[in-house]
Amino acid sequence: MSGAPARRRLLAVIGSALLVLLALASLGIGRYSVPFATVVDILRAPLWPVEVHWSAAEQLVVWQLRLPRVLAALLAGAALALAGATLQGVFRNPLVDAGIVGISGGAAGGGVLALFFAWPGLAVAGLAFAGGLAALALVFAISRRSDPRELMTLVLAGLVIGQFCSALVSLLVYCADPERQLPGIVYWLMGSFARIDPQRLALLAGPVLLGGVLLYRLRWRINLLSLDAADAASLGVPVVATRWLLLTLVALLVGAQVAVSGGIGWVGLIVPHLARRLVGPDHRVLLPASALLGALLMLAIDDLARSLGAQELPVGLLAALLGTPLFAYLLWRRRSGGGLWS
């Protein structure tokens, strides 16, 4: 085990380097492609003098269109992965993501509601964000009447709220005008970074950075919460309060992600599994590793989404198409003795 910290440091360095390289490359990828070296020059031009050898259009694409989008993909990927790693620890269950406590369902419900009434874009984001938090608050209200330590009540309450939100979304989709409203709603539900602007980026960055830093600081507590509740309590852990604190932070992260980029599944479920394979189960290391890996994966998926076809594919759709076989592979490895956790 003495080699493990060195290996983790190496992985962190490799991961960070990959992230920077991919982010730079992503600024050039797309229908209007910009060479890598030009991207680097455009980015460093404000800091020190570089001879301008690029067009105004290239400058605009890199700074105004792609940079917010790349940053948004990084933040959203990190947020989903952090949320997944936290939830899998808190619920002591490998098959858990933000759907489990109704957060992503509530956020989707809020967003679709705003789209249905054709409210402006920021209202869609705001309602989606509020919807995630409201769903969690409802789960809290329902589950608090029984034994507060019992996880199963929480899961069932989350299931109920999630299903209700999904029914609400179906109702709005059914009632939506197929010409004017439906395409927008369906496309939003499939997730996309195509409509990121500085305002939306700020709406994403604020909650994700705040929630992310707090989750990072609380990461050792997730180890404690992953013990059974009575055992954690015997160690002096305020189990219920810590659990709700973590869930609220997760709602902050996932609500913000859905608010600006719509429904994106699978990333939150799979990334913690991949990270666990690389760095082990200790959440002190797993959380930062998941965030890094989630950011990397989300960015790669978004790059694929806008370069695979003539028309841009929704990232949520692509994430599911790539995520399901990956998860199947993890399951297959488990059956042949690999272990789902290790």
Add this chain to the structure above:
Amino acid sequence: MELAIRLDGLGHRYGAEDWLFRELSGVVRRGEVLAILGPNGRGKTTLLNILLGQLRPTQGTVAVDGSIGYVPQALNTPFPYSVLDMVLMGRARHVGLLRSPTRHDHAIAHAALDELGIAALAARAFTTLSGGQRQLVLFARALAAESELLILDEPSAALDLRNQKIILDHIAKLAARRGLSVVFTTHQPQHASSVADSALLLMPDASALWGPSREVLSEAALTRLYGIELRRVRVGGEDGGELGFVPVFGRR
């Protein structure tokens, strides 16, 4: 001597079921080892849960002075944490909400592993250990908590004879050296007689017998406790040897 635990008229029953125990009063002093004995389903674990503050008694009061380190019978973790990570979790009371264990906490965890002679397991995954090794790790975790009081739920149940001896020796040593009060439940009267200063027998009729273990652990009391015949025997030694208890099984 200072008191670690005081029970006053303690009684418990679940709903309208029969009383598990009633009118239980007594004290555990600093540095004292108390063994709790009783047949299955007689309320040993219930009593521990009340001491741990996880269950409210039906009657009476409990006062516990100091923090408790608890060693459960068994623990399943969904993640294959390393043994060191498991023992570090014992530091939960000493690590701030937004902090992670420091070097000092790591040193204490390593010291606890050393003390129980399982330092070599530090990097192993807890989930791959045998029942006996897990028990020792949970014991180390409780030591790392640096509590004034140690509560162990049937610490010898899953252990082979050698590991039973290791655990019992540590219980005796901790009480003597660190002045820790230790409460443990057991099905082995001999474990109680060998390391416990006092014994609490939770009788089938919800009454209890609580006193110095030499006096309480009599043939008559144990026979009444378990409803089978038990013999108290001396095992080896010129100076009278150790006390042993032998249940009388089989055909008469």
